Amino acid sequence: MIKKLCGSALVCLLTCLLAHAQHDSVGPSVKMPGHPRILWLQGEEKNVKQTLHGDAIWQKVHNSILAECDALQSVPALERKVIGRRLLGVSRECLRRVFFLSYAWRMTGNKQYMQRAEKELLAVSRFSDWNPSHFLDVAEMTMAVAIGYDWLHNALPAASKNIIREAILKKGIAPSLEPRNSGWLRVSNNWNQVCNAGMLYGALAIYESEPELALQIINRGIRSIDLPMEDYHPDGAYPEGYGYWGYGTSFNVLFISAVEKLFGKDFGLVSKPGFLQTADYLEHVTGAWGDSFNYSDAGGGGGVQPAMFWFAARRKQPSLLWVERSRLESEKSTRHVRNRLLPALMLWGNGISMKSVAPPAATFWTGNGKSPVALMRTSWTDSLAIYVGLKAGSPAVNHAHMDVGSFIMEADGVRWGMDFGMQDYNSLEQKGVKIWDKGQYAQRWQVFRYNNFAHSTLTINDSLQRVKGNAPITRYSDKPAFMHAICDLSGVYDGQLQKATRGIAVVNKEYVVVRDEVEAPAKATKLRWTLLTPANVKITGSKTAELTKNGKKLLLKVDAPLNVQMKTWTTTPPHDYDAPNPGTVLTGFEVDLPPGYKGSFTVVLAPGGDQNKTYDLPGALANWP
Template sequence: MKKIFTLILSLLTFCLYAQNTLVGKMNVPNHPRLLLLQNEEENIHQSLKSNPTLQKVHISILSKCDSFLKQAPIKRIKIGRRLLDKSRTCLQRVFYLSYAWRMTRQEKYLKRAEQEMLAAAAFEDWNPSHFLDVAEMTMALAIGYDWLYNDLPINSRSNIKTALLTKGLEPSMLTGSNMFWLTAAHNWNQVCNAGLSFAAIALYEDQPEFSNAIINRAIDKLNLPMKVYEPDGAYPEGYGYWNYGTTFNVMLISAFQKAFHTDFGLGEKAGFLKTAGYLLNMTGPTSLPFNYFDSGNSAEINPAMFWFAAKLKNPSLLFNELKYLNKNTNALTNDRLLPALLIWGSGIPLNKIPAPQENMWVGKGVNPVVMMRSSWTDPNALYVGIKGGSPSLNHGHMDVGSFVMEANGVRWASDFGMQGYESLESKGVDLWNMKQNSQRWQVLRYNNLFHNTLSVNNEFQQVEGTAPIISCADDPSYRNAVLDISSVYKNHLAKALRGIAMVNNSYVVIRDELENNDKPSVVRWAMLTTAEVKIIGKNEAELKKMGKKLILRVLGSDHVNLKTWSTNPTTDYDAPNPGTVMIGFETFLPARSVKALTVLLIPQASEKRVENNVKPLKQWPL
């Protein structure tokens, strides 16, 4: 009875999307029709001849494909509750091998791609309980089915098509908790709809009505995650998940454009088109990202930036990507969607990438962020990033008001970023419970005690609080931003404002203006660093790293004593944090008192330019 009821609901869902037509029956090109049409390989060949940077990417892909030839096809082995590792392996192998076949016509790549797809097609399922696994496996086989359609044996093609239908598309029409991503405003929506739509396009001539239902649903549901880029392009989930969600979103837009000669308006959404500016500014002069929320500590290639650069006719968006391509050739093939870079970047003259013009980027929205720098071309430039927002957001941390800071080629103020999910889930940590008192916030890397922000009475920030940007100014003499962080401390403070400024492109000011409620409080100011810390006075510390120095100075507080806190884990589930320390101080706030905390971060050789008299936030330039 349960199966019959589920089937009826699935049919009703199918009818809903089939009838609420955004897309009617459409003519599609012959295979291949996803991303790269027949004979368009020649465009890439021509670009490779004149562009040594793209040539390196191409060679890296072929080399990786040769390594695949020595490896067995994937097996259905889950890690915890996920099959995602195997889905991603399959996507990389099939995309790379299919690209290699189309570009070289070497039989070995065709045969190995066929083996990989048949292995995945034979799985009992693609783990629909964690639907990202289904989405990425579906995209993998859709690309291979479409790109190799005319060269695959009929039996292999039939098996792959059946798997796409029964293990990919049909499970997506069921109802239940596994389908939560249909109403999500984050990366799950983008990735799942992209993967499924790739299959719908690949199978279009055989399943036009079913394919239209999948595509219509994607166009409808993608409005949710694409809206959160508004108004300025800031992506709520941070640097790492920008790569994931935005790149899959771009993959889908690009696929629609190729197959149907329209992207159904998705590629024209204003906030989305601005998000390349967000990603560009999220990387500092050290080439490290502003890695708040669940982001890794290192930069990575972002193929979607090549789509944005071409779409917006703005090659300066590739300023960081070009540096990455030139420095990290061996790491390029960590990106499973790397062939898309060659498709989108084939018409861009990478030998003429100008430096960006703006030294400050402000992104308002649900998770606002500000980045500022003294220069794009000076490797010793000053760089600061600060965020507001809320811990309640997807992949959120209690990091409201947190910042990173660089100078002289060193990142002085850091962020831990993410800890691997399985390392926590395997220890029984209730990681995805976002409630105030959940175990999630006991994880060292998730709570405010180990971020570059304030803690009041040694307690956690309020999950449902949110911090907007209330003012900012791109004034070269006092580039600054001010956030209202009051709501994440509402149980203890009546008001809390945090301002951060870059003064004369020389040093950084962090100023907190606090109003206490009717009970006394102890406020802790803290900053994470990978530098060696030496406290040289009660209100001054010297940080050293890579032969460089930075002074941390607290102004206007007679009762401050700088100290350090260990970052060593105290539980069996927290990851180790070698080479890091928290530096800061604690200060007492009497009941109903008002207090300002001002900290200067002074790079080596900037000491003579420091003004120790910092104005109140309301007097900062607007």
Template sequence: MAPIVRGQGLKVADQLQPHPRILLTEDLKRRVKASCEAEDCWQELDKLVMGTAERLFDEPVTPIYFRGKTMLPQARELFRKVFFLSYAYQFSGDADFAKRGIKEITHAATLESWNPKVFLDVAEMTMAVAIGYDWLYDEMNPSERQLVKDALIKKGIKPSYDNTFNQFLTLDNNWNQVCNAAMVWGAMAIYEDAPQLAAKTIARSLKSSHLPMEKYSKNGVFPEGVMYWTYGTTYHILMLEALAPLLKEPVESFCSEGFMASGQFFLHMIANSGSTFNWSDALEKHYLNPAIFWMAAHTGDPSLLWNEKKVLEQKDFKELRQSRMLPAVLLLGAEFSPGDIPSPSSRSWRGAGENEVVTMRSSWEDPEGIFLGFKLGNASEHHAHMDMGAFVLESDGVRWAMDMGMQDYHSLASKKVDLWDSRQQGGRWTVFRYSNHGHNTLTIDDSLMDVTGKARLLKYSDQKDFRFAVGDLSDVFLRKDRSVTRGVGIKNDDHVIVKDEISASSAPIKIRWKMVTSAKVDTNGNVAILKKDGKEMKLEVKSPKDAEVKVWPASRSNRYDAPNKGASLVGFELSVEKERAETIEVLLIPGSSSMTPMPSQPLSEW
């Protein structure tokens, strides 16, 4: 085997192990197999991968075609199939799995290109073909190896050296992480045939990948939100884990402080129900992912896996058939036993950085406990929404105050919406879900928030009798003639307070307070009763006294907006005369509450 070539001062081992070399060793295979024998949950997941791979025998080779300008869904499907088949071959020794996987990667290798104009397409294709080439190598004949190896170099790695396509190298978001991970996997797969190119590519990716690492705040907040943390961080870790045997230094030495702390971010962004606090472009669904298992292992903190523990114990794995990362979950997670995972120590968490966020809960163990998430920050980060000051709320196992999350990108692009124009009057903010009109925050004078503004956390408490956070929202409104402060908190682990203090100014102002909910809403004056899944929550406006709670559609009726079926806005409007201040206080009281809530103190006294 050819020696590793040192690149740009990168310290690596003298020899590269034979195929398979990406993520997998014989020792790891033995340990994963032992875990699957010892723990029912891991055994079930192993069976799921094997069973899914068997079903692929009867499916055609993945067709690769364009949907608009991209073939990303098809590239990801290719990655899923090849990863499952490769795992099944390595852990069973059945050559039929390898033969089926080889059909996939040889077909991909014959394509004219992997679409470098959208380099994320190249990345997912490269990941798929690299893992297949590496793990199925022994079952490939010389002509198949040559075909696939040439494709990895010519259609995967070489386009990354073309300045027309390699902008990902200078980005500080998830694209950088995904594309660099792919280039490393591709380089490792073909290393012995192109050692200079491979070493150069590995060194370049390690250097470039520090850009997104620096975006993680000191205590771990990823500014693109929890879903893109899962995406970008998972690929970043797959890059580091693949390189670990080659590095003379521990992989942690290639990681920023914030990156290594970000397992806490992921942990605290998941509510008691198992759904995420899905601010920014994100969905509520939480799936097992390899990144959090890696974080738990490398920080020595198994409590990071509290949410994974619940998934593993419930064994509700059916949807994971579609997760291309499931084999990696087994590789990086199977040595953790659910019974050894403790609950986290703190019920509240403050995430610092450009997108400050706070979460709090009444319990970790009780799935029906109260969870409250509060988003500050800005609307200028990649994948951001105008959600400054927004909150989500769960109690009694129901999400009462929800974030509708992202809308399918293709549904907007196909209707000519420029979703990535995030200037003040850009196309992004015409979409209901993305603007402040569709979030659980204040709207002033029916206008958008200021895309250049930033909401800042003023104070925060984790005291048992009152967990709270107070933020300054003044800068996020286009009108700068009033200060706006919002406080949210859980009182006595029993009910929630949302309080806004708005200072006086020289001109009148119109305010809409609103909350997106999927519950059925009955209103009566300053009170609304929300009902869902046999549970109730009371929304009571303590101030202003004459508030009239109403229900509005969760839509602005644009032809391109998602229907947001089942969602509505509950809230109220008020007009404030010039030179008058206003206080808004809303109590959100679960049906299981045992207390009589009292109005709170001014925010200055929280």
């Protein structure tokens, strides 16, 4: 019945997707193995058990999963509770519980784990729906129920299997065939990756009962997921930032891993330009002690990324796991078990010895694309190392802020230059803030954390950056004595400045230099240079400030041909819908540019705070080697 009702809509969608890209498809003659078939075939448990043997880190992860499954025994089953317009929190918790419990059942044979997972599966299967109006909710719930149905299939009672299978079909797959719910098929962001992965898992789970429909969903996904994978071009820099890399890329890998396991090929997806290189981006976008460069809609801190284990195995490059190994070894297990995809780490990392993970060779990485970044550090093994991240690109990119030209800086174990990152969407939506409009004068840009006033970048005449502007990284060098990157900011200040170029360098592994070269229009112009910091700030001179935090010091020193006014600005936001920002301040300077002014401003950021030391200042950006 579902096939008849939705067939015409599906044909239209497939026609549109075929026009975009052509791939091999899965044909009707394919031989599908029995259950379990998703990610982890019958008998493959022994491979994971061998990896556990003699490796304390792997054992720690495995034991933490089992301990969490034990703790889940006394937790009430999930209920259908929608927050704002989302059921997503429930869907994600279902995926976490079912993934963990199903893994524990397959590794131990303990029926308590299977029965607890069954209870969860039946509970969500009886929900009225999985909230198709916000389809991410359906996608993650479908994946959760599909994994449980598949991995527990041989132990589940027939009556339970019928209920769960029906839920996958009617509450998971069927809504994806309705045009009002399937816009994600035609977008190039994380929605596409997550939703296609969820639908794929649902189709694989119920293949024997709905083979024709399942093949349609599988092939639809293979063609559709091609769209967001274009965004890794050319170097792997993920346009939506660290947080959404962990979301979109992880589900993209879940998709690829599942089809490769069953069909023996990746349908050309892995060879998409930049996709395999995106693992380098994720590793380098993590700072000296594990916090991410959280530009755009990313949360603070960082966390273990199971998908990195797939990349490390695929590229045969254990050093890609340097950050992940450190997290697993040093962080408490209670932190890791909040990651709903943690069991996938055990599958993808299978056979990799944690003892073989060495630090990466490169200390500099840059990537272009929609959101270019440059990431540089003085060491991988020293938590006191200097680390700098520069963000270019455009505010128009999905989940982007007006943060073009902004940067973060770490040294001596302190993040001196920071980024607020995202604000919880629901906290804004509940107060009627229209955060998804990207027009130049959209309400989104009134949110304090989203506009350029709250970032470590330039502001001209108290105006917003241009949404349609774009700033590429034009030159860079990875030489340790003068690592640097230069970006052309002119596009995001169109109509405000004739030209704006920013270069950031780590000099002799000792200090950071930020040089801005500008050309003013034929009228008086006010330029504001800001650094967002969690440090205490003291203005110490006409062109100097001292930052202090945790007993450490940083000198901020301005070299400029014009008189500048050193300042601090509050981070107390102007609206009741804005999130508070305690313990932070903006510092920097303001300067009035004469009409037609052409010149530069160079800022030294020197760990140790020595105001009497002489710092070598690089000259014009055109001469940076």
